[in-house]
Amino acid sequence: MALYKTDAIVLGHRNLGEADKILTLFSPDRGKIHAVARGVRRPRNPILAGSQLFSYSKFLIVEGRNLDSISQCEIKESFYKIRQNLESMAYGLYFAELLRASTPVEDKNRELFRFFLKTMYLLQEMEDKEILSRIYEIKLMAIQGFAPEVFVCVNCGRKVSDKISFSPAMGGILCHDCKKQGAVSITPDTLSVLQKMLTMTYEELKDITLNKYTREQLSEILSLFISHQIDRKLKTVEFIKDVKKLNIKSGL
């Protein structure tokens, strides 16, 4: 039986049999891994803590003919604060779903792994999770090779300074002459934020503030853009909306 070691984050899990779970792990060297965590639903199982959603560990895994299984794990960061807060949890699930929807199963990608790990640290720290979510969306799309064109008109290549619109289908901004049906008008402010989110680092962006209107525009165009890039409906988007409604009702 071949053994391998890898760092990985738990992206998802589902029950198997009476006491086991199948974990979906995301690793820098092997991309997504599905592996059984045996006996993990029993108390005091040594892999229990490392099998929690979003926890980040070093795993020792046994290769199986059909399915790999986890032999040991050593936690590097449990990200328990994400699991303690419903809003963080909703965003974490959304980030994981978007990652899974946009990445092939065995795709190795160290850059993507480092980016996702950094996002999890920020999800634990940053107050404004909605802004984090917008930055994550645009940067994730760029890393996956689907960066939107936000510097020149995606149709004619000219610079665009006013009467700007964004075409989710064409994947970028359009000038006034090229504006087509289905393109959404955006303000110069929104365009400038899109450019910053694409080119600046998380560190440079984490204190950015946005007014309500810019937030709404960004949310609308990025969600339309993502729907064009990936061909499945994301279940967690509704979950975030439900959590927000709950927070408003309870005055949080």
Ligand SMILES: [Zn+2]
């Ligand atoms: Zn144009």
